[in-house]
Amino acid sequence: MAIVTIRRLWKEYGEQVVLENLNLTIADGEFVTIVGASGCGKTTLLRMLLGVEKPTRGEILIDGAPLVYEPAPERGIVFQRYSLFPHLTVTRNLLLGLELSGAHLTGRLFGRARRQALEQVHALLNEIGLYAARDKYPSQLSGGMQQRLSIAQSVICQPKILLLDEPFGALDPGITADMHELILRLWEKNRMTVFMVTHDVKESFQLGTRLLVFDKKRHDPHAPDAYGATVTYDIPLNRRLRAVA
Amino acid sequence: MSRLANLHPGRGGTILLGLLPFIVLVFAYVLGSNTRLQENPDDKLLPAPSSFVDTIERYAFQEDRRSGERLWWTDTGASLERLLIALGISGALGLSIGLAIGAVPYVRSLLLPFVAAFGMIPPLAILPILFIVLGLGETAKVALIVIGITPIVIRDIALRASEIPHEQLIKAQTLGASTWTLSIRVLLPQLLPRLIDTVRLNLGCAWLFLIAAEAIASTEGLGYRIFLVRRYMAMDVILPYVAWITTLAFAMDYGLRRARRTFFPWAEAN
Numbered sequence: 001m002a003i004v005t006i007r008r009l010w011k012e013y014g015e016q017v018v019l020e021n022l023n024l025t026i027a028d029g030e031f032v033t034i035v036g037a038s039g040c041g042k043t044t045l046l047r048m049l050l051g052v053e054k055p056t057r058g059e060i061l062i063d064g065a066p067l068v069y070e071p072a073p074e075r076g077i078v079f080q081r082y083s084l085f086p087h088l089t090v091t092r093n094l095l096l097g098l099e100l101s102g103a104h105l106t107g108r109l110f111g112r113a114r115r116q117a118l119e120q121v122h123a124l125l126n127e128i129g130l131y132a133a134r135d136k137y138p139s140q141l142s143g144g145m146q147q148r149l150s151i152a153q154s155v156i157c158q159p160k161i162l163l164l165d166e167p168f169g170a171l172d173p174g175i176t177a178d179m180h181e182l183i184l185r186l187w188e189k190n191r192m193t194v195f196m197v198t199h200d201v202k203e204s205f206q207l208g209t210r211l212l213v214f215d216k217k218r219h220d221p222h223a224p225d226a227y228g229a230t231v232t233y234d235i236p237l238n239r240r241l242r243a244v245a
Numbered sequence: 246m247s248r249l250a251n252l253h254p255g256r257g258g259t260i261l262l263g264l265l266p267f268i269v270l271v272f273a274y275v276l277g278s279n280t281r282l283q284e285n286p287d288d289k290l291l292p293a294p295s296s297f298v299d300t301i302e303r304y305a306f307q308e309d310r311r312s313g314e315r316l317w318w319t320d321t322g323a324s325l326e327r328l329l330i331a332l333g334i335s336g337a338l339g340l341s342i343g344l345a346i347g348a349v350p351y352v353r354s355l356l357l358p359f360v361a362a363f364g365m366i367p368p369l370a371i372l373p374i375l376f377i378v379l380g381l382g383e384t385a386k387v388a389l390i391v392i393g394i395t396p397i398v399i400r401d402i403a404l405r406a407s408e409i410p411h412e413q414l415i416k417a418q419t420l421g422a423s424t425w426t427l428s429i430r431v432l433l434p435q436l437l438p439r440l441i442d443t444v445r446l447n448l449g450c451a452w453l454f455l456i457a458a459e460a461i462a463s464t465e466g467l468g469y470r471i472f473l474v475r476r477y478m479a480m481d482v483i484l485p486y487v488a489w490i491t492t493l494a495f496a497m498d499y500g501l502r503r504a505r506r507t508f509f510p511w512a513e514a515n
Contacts, residue, residue: 052415071418082410085417087434087511096430101421107430137511157420 002063002074002160002193003028004049009058010228011044017228018044022058024231026210031187031194033204036214040229042197045214046163049195050077062161073101076159076192078167083150084138090149091134094121097156120156128152128182144175148182155186162187164196168203176200180207211235289478296481304482316470317489324467325493327383328455331390332444335451338391339398340433340440346399347406347436348428357403364396369457376462386458393454394447398440405439406432438512441505445498452494 009022019041026032034042047053048060051069060067062074077083085093098117099109109117125131128148138146147167154162164183168176184207187194198204204211213233220226254262278291305317312319342360345352372389379385409432417431456468463469467490474482506513 050415050419071415073419073421075419077416077419079412079416082412083416085413085431087509096417097420100417100426100430104423104426107422107426139511153416154419159419 004161004193005061005064007059007061009045009048009060010056011041011048011053012056012228016225019055020228020230022230024212024234026193026195029191029193031207031209032196032212033208033210034195034197034212034214035199035201035204036229040214040216042214043165046165046195046197049161050075050163073157074159075161075163076154076157077163078147078150078154078165080166080169081146084146084153086138089135089137090130090141091118091121091125093138093149094124094153094156097153101157124152124156127185143171144179147171147179151179151183151186155190155192158190159192162190162192162194164194164198166197166199169199176203183207205237208237211237289480292481292484297485300481300485304485316465319465320467320470320486321489321493323463323465324455324459327386327459327466328390328451331387331394331455332448332451334387334391335394335398335447336440336444338395339402339443340436342395343399343402343406344428344432344436346403347409348424348432353403357400360396360399360403364400366392368393368454372458372461381462386455386463389458390451390454394451397447397450398443401443402436402439405436409435435512438505438509441501441509445501448494448497452490456490 004024004026006022006024006026009019010017011019022045034045036042044053048055048069049067051067051071054069071077085096088096095109095114095117098120100107102109102113102117108114122131122134125134128151130145130149130152133141133145138149141149147170151167167183168179171179180203183194196204196207211233212231213235214229215232216227216229217232218227274291275294278293281288281291282293301317305315308314309316342356346356346360347353368389371392372385375385375388375392379388413431414427417427422431455466456471459466459468460472467486471483471486
């Protein structure tokens with residue numbers, strides 16, 4: 001869990017202002033859902049939290065310390081797709097996280113350490129219902145199974161913050177209920193601060209403890225890029241946070 | 246389903262159709278050879294198929310009177326040794342440099358333009374330089390193949406590395422990967438199947454450079470033999486040698502394809 005503070009954050013690409021003057025304090029263990037029109041900077045904020053983009057002005061603090069603008073193990077990510085490793089089986093996709101964080105020279109675990117890691121992997125596979133598919137490659141899995149695996153992969157290294165970039169956007173509507181149940185279970189168990197960008201307003205109300213709506217406050221029809229988006233609605237949905245705490 | 250585009254041959258049909266061009270070629274040769282030999286029994290251009298058997302018997306199973314060696318196998322051994330050493334060096338160099346270009350943007354900026362320009366040098370044009378600098382021995386021949394093949398392998402491996410989705414690389418970093426472990430656990434394994442593909446596609450070039458080098462300066466080798474007997478218009482030797490080279494190249498190609506399927510099953514599905 002981590003407290004995330006965003007202070008006077010601006011993001012511009014040349015003349016185009018994407019985010020303007022964003023100020024937020026996110027409490028420990030909050031499940032933040034972010035909605036807004038396309039191109040309003042939701043994903044840009046997520047990418048800055050991830051560390052792959054830097055703000056033009058302003059700062060992001062994690063537990064009071066400035067965020068390092070590089071992907072790091074304390075911040076896990078689930079993309080909409082492409083984040084599984086196609087050359088590894090389901091088991092090894094999960095094992096990789098433990099191997100990369102445990103062995104800096106070889107990136108592999110051996111002997112006892114490997115057996116212990118495998119036990120942890122198998123337990124997690126049981127939990128997400130993928131144990132039967134443990135020897136398959138990602139391309140042999142359905143979209144829903146792939147996304148389950150991708151979520152589990154991000155969680156296995158126990159990040160303080162979990163970032164979800166439209167994680168269920170490419171899935172059939174029928175299986176999203178299962179996915180919601182899974183993500184809430186993992187969130188409660190691992191006690192992470194979650195940021196989830198979504199297009200689905202209903203989903204954002206169902207899952208979040210706090211809902212942020214991004215939009216442009218000002219709009220100049222002759223210069224559509226002149227003003228950026230910011231948080232226009234900040235809706236606390238406290239029920240779940242209280243249930244956990 | 247009457248459109249030609251929708252009609253598929255059955256299993257037997259596929260095999261039969263695949264064999265058909267070979268059968269036609271052999272038939273056409275025998276026909277042409279017979280016609281010419283009937284007109285002129287000393288014709289050298291299209292020798293009778295029976296003379297091929299004589300050649301193979303003479304070259305592969307009898308010791309050469311002068312050297313005491315079975316020339317067919319000495320030539321094959323010499324050529325394959327050069328080719329395999331060169332392919333090994335090219336593969337190792339291409340994979341490691343291509344991986345470094347793919348993993349580190351600074352290395353990419355440093356090396357990719359140079360490799361692209363270097364790869365445009367026609368290798369045969371610098372063959373004289375190689376002979377002058379490295380002598381007429383084995384090194385120059387191996388070097389020609391390496392110089393000819395490696396830039397292509399590097400560029401292809403680097404291209405494949407840049408095709409690996411960014412999401413994977415970011416995800417691996419959020420799992421604790423360093424540049425090094427990212428390279429060896431995420432990039433390298435996904436580049437190996439492409440290495441096999443690249444080597445397969447470059448086998449033809451490799452043979453070309455090998456035969457060119459052997460033709461110019463050598464004392465044994467498949468290419469050397471062909472160019473040696475050319476002086477006597479010995480088509481009865483040249484044609485079996487060409488067929489043998491083709492068979493070897495085809496076997497290498499097939500072996501690599503099988504290896505890819507066996508060792509990288511995940512790469513087949515995509």
